[in-house]
Amino acid sequence: MRDWMKTKNRIDVCDEVEMILQRIGEDIRKNGMVFVIVAIFLVICNLLFGTVCPIAYFFGVPCPGCGMTRASFALLRGDFRLAAQYNATIYLWALYGVLWLIDRYVIAKKGRLSMVLLIIVCLITLVYYGYRIYTGTMVDVGTPGKINLLFADFCYKM
Numbered sequence: 001m002r003d004w005m006k007t008k009n010r011i012d013v014c015d016e017v018e019m020i021l022q023r024i025g026e027d028i029r030k031n032g033m034v035f036v037i038v039a040i041f042l043v044i045c046n047l048l049f050g051t052v053c054p055i056a057y058f059f060g061v062p063c064p065g066c067g068m069t070r071a072s073f074a075l076l077r078g079d080f081r082l083a084a085q086y087n088a089t090i091y092l093w094a095l096y097g098v099l100w101l102i103d104r105y106v107i108a109k110k111g112r113l114s115m116v117l118l119i120i121v122c123l124i125t126l127v128y129y130g131y132r133i134y135t136g137t138m139v140d141v142g143t144p145g146k147i148n149l150l151f152a153d154f155c156y157k158m
Helices: 002-049 054-059 068-077 080-087 090-106 112-135 152-157
Strands: none
Touching: 002 054, 002 090, 068 080, 068 090, 080 090, 090 112
């Protein structure tokens, strides 16, 4: 009886993994072109303006997500202090990303919880942005017009 239960549990897990992979494949097929367009946009902005943030280039002020790319790479390297210096809300965004992935692919819902969490994280990011502007603690975004490749900082520190 126990052997049968173990086999049944393995089959259930395999079915669940197959369903998750199927959902991921569907999303890639539906939204793949969006990712390609965004990637092309970021490369063009970087080559033309020296930054991936058109707000910083055109308006001369950093955007609320300023430092988020560098914070992401620092977080991936395990440099948690540096990630917080670039943009402390990276931890909220990373947590939201994990929760969204679980909600979308494991639980398989497009729930309201994800939307509520997204709004909360966006609001906290905006408040933190205001705080950083008010206290003058924004990280230097670099000089517009200077080529600043996305992965240079990440690759150099590895």
